[in-house]
Amino acid sequence: MRxxxxxxxxxxxxxxxxxxxxxxxxxxxxxxxxxxxxxxDLTLTEAKIGVIGANGSGKSTFARLLNGLALPTAGxxxxxxxxxxxxxxxxxxxxxxxxxxxxxxxxxxTVAEDVEFGLQNxxxxxxxxxxxxxxxxxxxxxxxxxxxxxxxxxGGQKQLLAIAGVLVMRPARVVFDEPTTLLDLANxxxxxxxxxxxxxxxxxxxHDLELLAGFDRVLVFDGGTVxxxxxxxxxxxAYLDLMSGR
Amino acid sequence: MIGLxxxxxxxxxRARAGLKLAALAALSVLLFAVPTWxxxxxxxxxxxxxxxxxxxxxxxLLWRQVRPVLPVxxxxxxxxxxxxxxxxxxxxxxxxxSLVTAAAVVTATTRVGELVAVVxxxxxxxxVLGVRPERVGLVIAMTLRFVPVIAERxxxxxxxxxxxxxxxxxxxxxxxxxxxxLVQVLQLAHTxxxxxxxxxxxxxxxxxxxxxx
Ligand SMILES: Nc1ncnc2c1ncn2[C@@H]1O[C@H](COP(=O)(O)OP(=O)(O)OP(=O)(O)O)[C@@H](O)[C@H]1O
Ligand SMILES: [Mg+2]
Numbered sequence: 001m002r003x004x005x006x007x008x009x010x011x012x013x014x015x016x017x018x019x020x021x022x023x024x025x026x027x028x029x030x031x032x033x034x035x036x037x038x039x040x041d042l043t044l045t046e047a048k049i050g051v052i053g054a055n056g057s058g059k060s061t062f063a064r065l066l067n068g069l070a071l072p073t074a075g076x077x078x079x080x081x082x083x084x085x086x087x088x089x090x091x092x093x094x095x096x097x098x099x100x101x102x103x104x105x106x107x108x109x110t111v112a113e114d115v116e117f118g119l120q121n122x123x124x125x126x127x128x129x130x131x132x133x134x135x136x137x138x139x140x141x142x143x144x145x146x147x148x149x150x151x152x153x154x155g156g157q158k159q160l161l162a163i164a165g166v167l168v169m170r171p172a173r174v175v176f177d178e179p180t181t182l183l184d185l186a187n188x189x190x191x192x193x194x195x196x197x198x199x200x201x202x203x204x205x206x207h208d209l210e211l212l213a214g215f216d217r218v219l220v221f222d223g224g225t226v227x228x229x230x231x232x233x234x235x236x237x238a239y240l241d242l243m244s245g246r
Numbered sequence: 247m248i249g250l251x252x253x254x255x256x257x258x259x260r261a262r263a264g265l266k267l268a269a270l271a272a273l274s275v276l277l278f279a280v281p282t283w284x285x286x287x288x289x290x291x292x293x294x295x296x297x298x299x300x301x302x303x304x305x306x307l308l309w310r311q312v313r314p315v316l317p318v319x320x321x322x323x324x325x326x327x328x329x330x331x332x333x334x335x336x337x338x339x340x341x342x343x344s345l346v347t348a349a350a351v352v353t354a355t356t357r358v359g360e361l362v363a364v365v366x367x368x369x370x371x372x373x374v375l376g377v378r379p380e381r382v383g384l385v386i387a388m389t390l391r392f393v394p395v396i397a398e399r400x401x402x403x404x405x406x407x408x409x410x411x412x413x414x415x416x417x418x419x420x421x422x423x424x425x426x427x428l429v430q431v432l433q434l435a436h437t438x439x440x441x442x443x444x445x446x447x448x449x450x451x452x453x454x455x456x457x458x459x
Contacts, residue, residue: 069440089449097444104437107445109390110251113359121446147253147357151394165445 021045022066022173022203026075029061036061037224040075044203046216048196050232051205052239053221054246059205062221063177066203067095080172093122096171096200100178102158103151111153111161112137112146118169136168140194156187163194176204180211209236250311252354258301263360264367266352273348277341283333286340293344297351311350312343319343362387384447388438395434400427 027040037058051059064070065077068084068091077084079091099105108114112133119129137143140160145153153161159179166174176195180188192211195202204211212218218235220228220242228238253259258266277289297303319339326335353361362383369379403423412422442448 064440067444069444092444092446093449097441099437099441101434101437103395104434105441105445107384107391107438107442108387109358113357113387116359117447118445121449123449147251149394150391151398169446 020080021078022080023078024065024072024075025078027065027072027077028074029058029065029070030073035224037065039225042219042226042229044217047201048215048217049201049203050212050215050218050235051203051221052207052209052212052218052235054243057221058224059221060177063097063175063203063205066173066175067092067097069097093169094172096166096169096174098159098163098166098174098176098179100181102155102162102182105162106150106158106165109149109151110146111142111148111150114150114161115165115168118165122169132168136164140164154187156183156190159183159187159191160194163191167198167200171200173201173203174198176202176206178205178207180206180208209239212236250307250350250353251357252303252307254302256301256355258296258351259355261355263356264364266356267361267364270345270348270352274345277344281337281341283337283340286337286344289344290340290347293348293351297347297354301351301355303351303354307354308347308350311353312346315342315346358387358390392434396427396431399430399434403427403430 022042022044024040024042024044027037028035029037040062051062053059061070065072065084066079068077068088071085079094082090082094084091106114108117115133115136116129119132124132134143137146140163142157142161142164145157150158150161159182163179179195180191183191188208188211195204195211196214204215206212212232212235215232218228218230218232219226220235220239222242227242228235230238273289273293277285297308298305319342322342323332323335323339326332326338365386366379366383369377369382373379400423403426404419407422
């Protein structure tokens with residue numbers, strides 16, 4: 001399954017051979033005069049990577065660097081060898097992004113149409129679009145809601161719709177920025193399960209430490225740098241330690 | 247308009263959106279060009295047979311669309327009764343009733359996306375002027391999507407203020423909800439623009455929607 005996905009043209013329409021890594025080399029980011037990330041040198045090859053840290057520590061900015069929504073103000077970010085600065089379009093096709101607030105990322109009024117949106121943008125032909133939309137709606141329990149107005153879905157269903165809208169594009173990697181923050185416990189678990197079962201490599205920013213169970217690697221951010229980089233248990237311990245002093 | 251789509255399978259549902267809109271336009275031309283009783287009665291009967299019969303729409307659904315315009319129709323009838331005669335007013339009333347019902351049948355049997363696709367198709371000639379029809383369609387779709395979202399946020403802000411004992415009414419109430427609402431809408435718009443980027447809205451590969459004709 002994993003192999004097939006990696007090699008289908010849809011997963012990597014115009015990318016070169018995958019080097020299988022996201023690399024940050026001497027990356028810094030500033031909003032105007034305000035330096036929010038500095039000195040990041042990382043090679044991310046693991047399938048499930050978590051990102052935790054205090055409010056304002058730079059997690060979202062880091063996440064947005066990974067698909068070029070934010071560009072480094074120093075250094076470079078390479079996704080499977082592609083630079084976010086110079087090969088933005090190819091990077092965007094490779095890296096899907098799920099935001100915290102599903103309402104802000106659902107752009108069409110009804111469920112199936114919203115899922116189809118990304119496929120139109122990729123230039124997928126109408127027949128294949130219909131098939132892929134049906135498949136992904138089924139996978140996320142939204143098949144019965146095809147023609148329903150998106151605003152009538154529950155919060156959990158909206159987030160699943162937002163995830164479906166990204167995954168239908170078959171990105172090789174997916175970045176999540178606090179995907180469970182607005183959800184109740186049952187829906188948090190449901191989204192956690194969806195993430196755990198993905199074939200794609202994921203980077204998940206979260207304040208929900210439970211979500212990190214089974215992850216390969218967790219980065220702890222503080223003041224714009226990585227202060228711990230370890231398996232979940234050690235990283236969470238380092239994070240709790242850091243927070244207990246505040 | 248959103249949520250008025252009634253998802254059952256029927257020949258009317260399957261008919262092309264462009265065809266349905268063209269039929270609607272033709273019907274209105276006919277009704278205005280030939281304002282007589284037989285045409286009016288025939289049109290209304292035709293619309294009802296199409297909607298309730300062929301399209302299998304519940305009568306309740308059509309009634310819900312027509313009910314809000316009834317007071318207007320009654321006023322119009324009264325106006326004609328005063329300035330000319332009841333019979334002329336009756337024809338006018340029948341004409342409007344047919345059109346409102348026909349429009350309800352079209353919206354109940356056509357997905358928003360298909361209607362938007364027709365708009366995109368109609369805008370296609372404007373391409374020479376630099377207009378991008380798919381952009382026009384996207385704007386319409388996003389408007390339909392975000393009207394209820396913003397309405398809901400406004401309601402939530404009002405509730406939050408009421409919960410803290412706010413009891414402003416009228417203009418003051420508007421002012422106190424507008425500022426926080428504006429902040430939320432700007433934030434929403436910012437994330438939305440990033441989501442559009444992330445989902446490839448600017449990709450040159452973009453294809454027209456299914457059913458655009
Ligand atoms: N568009 C922007 N313009 C200016 N400053 C910004 C902008 N976005 C974020 N910042 C600032 O950059 C810093 C890092 O923000 P970021 O959103 O990356 O933090 P975060 O770790 O995701 O926080 P949270 O846990 O609250 O989501 C914060 O101090 C924030 O105020
Ligand atoms: Mg954040």
